[in-house]
Amino acid sequence: MNLSHLGAPIRPITRVEGGFANRLYRLDTEEGSFAVKEMNVLDRRWTYHFDDVLRLERAAFAAGIPMPEPISASEHTLVHRWVDGEKVPEAPVSPSYAFEIGEILARIHALGIEWTHPPIKAQVSRDWPQLAARASETGQPWADELASHTESLLAIAEFVDTCHLPGPLVLTHRDIQPWNLLSRDGRPVVLDWELSGMLDLSGELGSTALSLAKGPGLDDVKPAVFRSVLDGYVANGGTLPPTGSSWFAFSISGWLEHTRWNVVRCLAGTEATTGPGLALSHEAVWNGVRGLPDIYRRLPDLETLLP
Template sequence: MDLSRLGTRTGPMTRIAGGFANRLYRLDTDRGSFAVKQLNQFDRRSTYRADDVFRFERAAFAAGIPMPEPIAASDETLVHRWVEAERVPEAPVPDAYAFEVGEMLARIHALEVEWPDLTAEPASPRDWPELAARAVATGQPWADELASAVDAFLAIADFVDDCERPGPIVLTHRDVQPWNLLDRDGHPVLLDWELSGMLDLSGELGSTALSLSKGPGLDSIEPAIFRRVLDGYAAGGGMLPPPGPSWFVYLIGGWLGHVRWNIQRCLDGVERAGGPDLALSHESARGGVRGLPELFRRLPELEQLL
């Protein structure tokens, strides 16, 4: 993408630390500041639909959804107006913030944006025994933990594939998590729309409400904050789906795919030009090997939040 149309640079483009899948840079020009995202083209977990997502973003921005203004998009690069705001820590958010996120989701789901028909998602991979064997053979620091959790990961894959989703299916952001939110004077700003697409409503609500109501792990969940996200959704005109395990299957399935992807990157042992640094992939692999089986084990407790 030709970035010269953004204006004359007033300084070097600076890489911003973090990024679980792509790499982000800040570009300052005489026309303002921009967030320039370099999309990972080497080992994406799914095809990125740049034109469809950009159209969805433009509609959301025009409708007043609090988010960075989308400027340009291609299969390799995304550009948004830079937003000055605070990062959201991994901790239960304030009551009013949770309510606003719920309202925002209801407004997003009410947008009338055409979306192409897509084929059903493939079945969850079941190569966990092979991955564990490779991890042990290559001396990965988390190999023994993965080997002992193989049966748990196979059970999680079965749950993800077999859990019934009640619907409705909505066009949505699909990744409303603390790391994709900013806090601007106590109000949410939603970032990183690349995963946008169709999703069962219960999966989006459960994933969002749980992530905003807890800190690291599962021992600091605040049920009142979980419910405030849902209160905000209802106040924004949304209708809540029936309770059940489907509220958490998208979160569990997404984490399962993310862990496997990072394990594969670690097994390859190559520092690629796109995507997260190898050290971050090791951190994500280790965290998932330890945390995902525990999350799955405590699914009955999570359902009590509903």
């Protein structure tokens, strides 16, 4: 990584643990502190339009969206000014925090930035039986669990592939989740914009509201927190799309493909040089294989959260 434009380092660059797709480092120089993200280039699951994402980020930052200042972007490296704040746990946030996230979404959607790239089409993989067989042959610790849920994963793939998306499409962040947020003085800071692009509005609102209203599972979903995201969106000029299962299709499709991606990484059996470590990939597989059938089964209950 060529980071000479950030100034002379005052201490060695250090890796920040975590990261579900890329690797993050902190660099302290005479010019300040920076978050340096090393982008995964080995098995990237989407096209990263770094020039356009940087343009969107700069417009959002200039409009006062609470986020780290974007510094530079390339296919391999993404740099922001470092922001101190508290990590947001995977647990229901406060209604006021959720309300402000809704307001932020409305402000992002109203930026009016030109975007020429088509929406990222959900990848619907149906090779779960083959992956389960390979997992068994290679002695993966979750092989039996995957085999027992293969039919459910195929049903989820069918749901994702056939779910009607009512529109409209909006240019947005696409991944506002607890792990992409900080809390600073009790208020949100939005991180990790590299997935930005066009998305069906129902998927953006449903994914965001659900992630902020629940813990790691679905046993403690807080309807008041879910509704607060939507209230904040409407209060800042947004219009809610029609109610339906499409509100959760984007979240489920992303989790399904993320699980498959980590299954393939685990089957390789070696530590990749970019992206998550092997232990984190195994954890992601366990979470996906157990959690996806549960969220799919509970779709009718989740739809009761909608206005």
